[in-house]
Amino acid sequence: MDARSSQGMAKPISLPMVDLSDPDVETAGKALIKAAVTYGFLYIDSRTTGFTKDHVNQAFDTSKEFFAQPNAAKEPFRRGPDNRGWVGMHVETLDPEHHQLGDFKEALNIGELKDGKFQQPLPATIISREKEIARFTDLCNDTCARILALLAHGLEISSDFFTSRHDPSGGSTGNSLRLLYYPPRLPSFRPEKDIRAGAHSDYGSITLLFQCPGQPGLEILTPDEKWAPVPVYPDDSVKYPFPPILVNMGDMLSYWTDGLLKSTIHRVVFPDDAQSDSRSKGQDRYSIAFFCQPVSSTELIPVPSKIVAAYRQQKARDGSDGSIVGYGGGAGRLNSDESRMTAGEHLQARLNATFSKGF
Ligand SMILES: O=C(O)CCC(=O)C(=O)O
Numbered sequence: 001m002d003a004r005s006s007q008g009m010a011k012p013i014s015l016p017m018v019d020l021s022d023p024d025v026e027t028a029g030k031a032l033i034k035a036a037v038t039y040g041f042l043y044i045d046s047r048t049t050g051f052t053k054d055h056v057n058q059a060f061d062t063s064k065e066f067f068a069q070p071n072a073a074k075e076p077f078r079r080g081p082d083n084r085g086w087v088g089m090h091v092e093t094l095d096p097e098h099h100q101l102g103d104f105k106e107a108l109n110i111g112e113l114k115d116g117k118f119q120q121p122l123p124a125t126i127i128s129r130e131k132e133i134a135r136f137t138d139l140c141n142d143t144c145a146r147i148l149a150l151l152a153h154g155l156e157i158s159s160d161f162f163t164s165r166h167d168p169s170g171g172s173t174g175n176s177l178r179l180l181y182y183p184p185r186l187p188s189f190r191p192e193k194d195i196r197a198g199a200h201s202d203y204g205s206i207t208l209l210f211q212c213p214g215q216p217g218l219e220i221l222t223p224d225e226k227w228a229p230v231p232v233y234p235d236d237s238v239k240y241p242f243p244p245i246l247v248n249m250g251d252m253l254s255y256w257t258d259g260l261l262k263s264t265i266h267r268v269v270f271p272d273d274a275q276s277d278s279r280s281k282g283q284d285r286y287s288i289a290f291f292c293q294p295v296s297s298t299e300l301i302p303v304p305s306k307i308v309a310a311y312r313q314q315k316a317r318d319g320s321d322g323s324i325v326g327y328g329g330g331a332g333r334l335n336s337d338e339s340r341m342t343a344g345e346h347l348q349a350r351l352n353a354t355f356s357k358g359f
């Protein structure tokens with residue numbers, strides 16, 4: 001069956017919560033790997049990151065201010081071939097097979113900053129917040145570095161295997177901060193046609209997702225191929241200053257680990273058609289995604305982990321190693337004389353597939 005056409009619905013999923021500040025890096029690393037292998041998604045306790053409620057609120061204020069402008073003000077900043085800029089309503093089609101209309105959303109892709117400065121033309125509403133956004137992306141980078149180091153601990157490889165390959169001092173990365181806006185549904189809404197973000201997997205290493213209280217809509221495809229809503233707050237009994245950050249594994253990390261770490265398919269729906277919380281009906285949704293990528297020239301050599309090797313051997317034994325992993329077959333499947341794909345090539349191949357309709 002084509003997993004993306006799955007109609008079955010599951011109960012809201014209960015994803016693991018990982019504490020990034022745990023001094024026992026072996027235990028935290030194993031917890032992270034277990035979540036990445038099982039679901040490809042997990043929460044990190046927002047209280048154990050450098051983010052404060054103010055940082056997150058300011059980022060959402062910036063986003064609201066940008067999207068509130070008329071389209072004419074955003075038009076000059078439309079996304080170009082470098083993937084930076086504004087993406088208008090129905091322009092991106094994450095699941096073209098099932099949704100020809102394009103996603104019911106707008107986005108602003110902000111590429112990597114250099115020395116705290118934007119590297120792309122942006123409107124005054126964003127330029128005036130350059131310092132804040134630079135701080136926010138620094139915190140995203142720090143958080144990703146901690147996650148990548150823990151993943152390395154969990155895979156029992158050198159703790160800097162991933163972080164050294166994501167260090168911007170080694171060259172430009174394809175990192176992108178993405179502000180997302182999903183307007184409320186229109187009266188002409190047709191559930192079979194309209195979707196906020198079609199089913200897709202992310203392209204890079206890991207993604208951080210910031211959500212707003214009372215604005216659900218994200219669903220993941222579970223291992224038994226049912227769509228399961230992901231609650232914004234996983235646990236009503238804990239008082240978080242802002243919703244826990246969701247982390248998911250991307251295609252590149254899946255490719256790099258021969259499919260051991262799961263790049264899970266997910267989508268964003270209008271909550272009315274799938275989630276029953278009446279408070280969120282007819283609401284708009286703002287979210288912020290940070291897509292973390294290795295330095296573009298990084299060669300995706302197989303991750304030198306016994307755990308990955310054992311997984312590869314097990315797949316070969318049970319005959320499931322023919323499956324495509326991370327859109328490229330899996331780093332460990334290449335012979336040593338074959339040239340390695342770079343992280344930049346991997347990203348470009350995925351972007352080309354998504355925006356094949358053009359800009
Ligand atoms: O807005 C969301 O919750 C998810 C967005 C997403 O999955 C993406 O942009 O890749």
Ligand SMILES: [Fe+2]
Pocket residue numbers: 200201202266
């Ligand atoms: Fe995504």
